[in-house]
Amino acid sequence: MQWALNAVTAGPAFVRNGRMDLLAANALARAFYGDVYDMPGQPPNIARFTFLDDRAHEFYPDWDMFADVTVAILRTEAGRDPHNKELHDLIGELSTRSTEFRSRWGAHNVRHHGTGIKTFHHRVVGDVTLAYEGLDMAAEPGLTLTIYAPNPDRHPRNGCGYSPRGPPPTTNGHRRTPATNHNTHSAGRPVPSDWLPSAIAFSTDVA
Numbered sequence: 001m002q003w004a005l006n007a008v009t010a011g012p013a014f015v016r017n018g019r020m021d022l023l024a025a026n027a028l029a030r031a032f033y034g035d036v037y038d039m040p041g042q043p044p045n046i047a048r049f050t051f052l053d054d055r056a057h058e059f060y061p062d063w064d065m066f067a068d069v070t071v072a073i074l075r076t077e078a079g080r081d082p083h084n085k086e087l088h089d090l091i092g093e094l095s096t097r098s099t100e101f102r103s104r105w106g107a108h109n110v111r112h113h114g115t116g117i118k119t120f121h122h123r124v125v126g127d128v129t130l131a132y133e134g135l136d137m138a139a140e141p142g143l144t145l146t147i148y149a150p151n152p153d154r155h156p157r158n159g160c161g162y163s164p165r166g167p168p169p170t171t172n173g174h175r176r177t178p179a180t181n182h183n184t185h186s187a188g189r190p191v192p193s194d195w196l197p198s199a200i201a202f203s204t205d206v207a
Helices: 002-006 026-032 034-038 046-052 063-078 085-097 097-105 195-206
Strands: 013-016 022-025 115-122 128-135 146-151 178-186 187-194
Touching: 002 013, 002 022, 013 026, 022 026, 026 034, 034 046, 046 063, 046 085, 063 085, 063 097, 085 097
Parallel strands: none
Antiparallel strands: 013 022, 013 146, 115 128, 128 146, 178 187
16 A cells, blocks of 8 residues: 555545544655654544644644544544444543543534545645545545645636745755746746645655
8 A cells, every 4th residue: 555655746645544543644645744743652643633732723724624524534433333442542532631522522423525625734835725535445444545636726826726935945955946837827937836745845854
């Protein structure tokens, strides 16, 4: 599976289980979810990050929506595998430490979508709007492959679905100039066609 994830170079791609543990990821996903991987404890877990790490409120501009989806995924997994001790332990931890999780868990919402559009605020890239697709892995029940890609329907100022703060610096302090797409312009300037991969890759270099 790792080789398949590594072959995805246009955006973050990862495999998670129903507890929202990140089990495998390509380089972009590891950089994109750098704050999740930075949390203590293994494996890295999106649910813990969402409810127990203050950085999640910056990473998810619409935090309430992400929180609702996270709880819906966990509740779906609880219905699929009701005797999973690790899931019970996670739910108990979140219920004890987060009033936001506790109130949502009591709502019994099990609806979530496997495809759509999400907006994030990455500490290096800035605001990023991405399309995503979640695919259940038939050979491994309970695992989901998620792939993010630039949103083709969004046309902000730079035409790419991103609102970057500028090209990322290199490790020696100078600005890196990515390859440009001369067919798309922002205020008369060429737009980097590989801005997201190069910017997030930079965050891997300095993390």
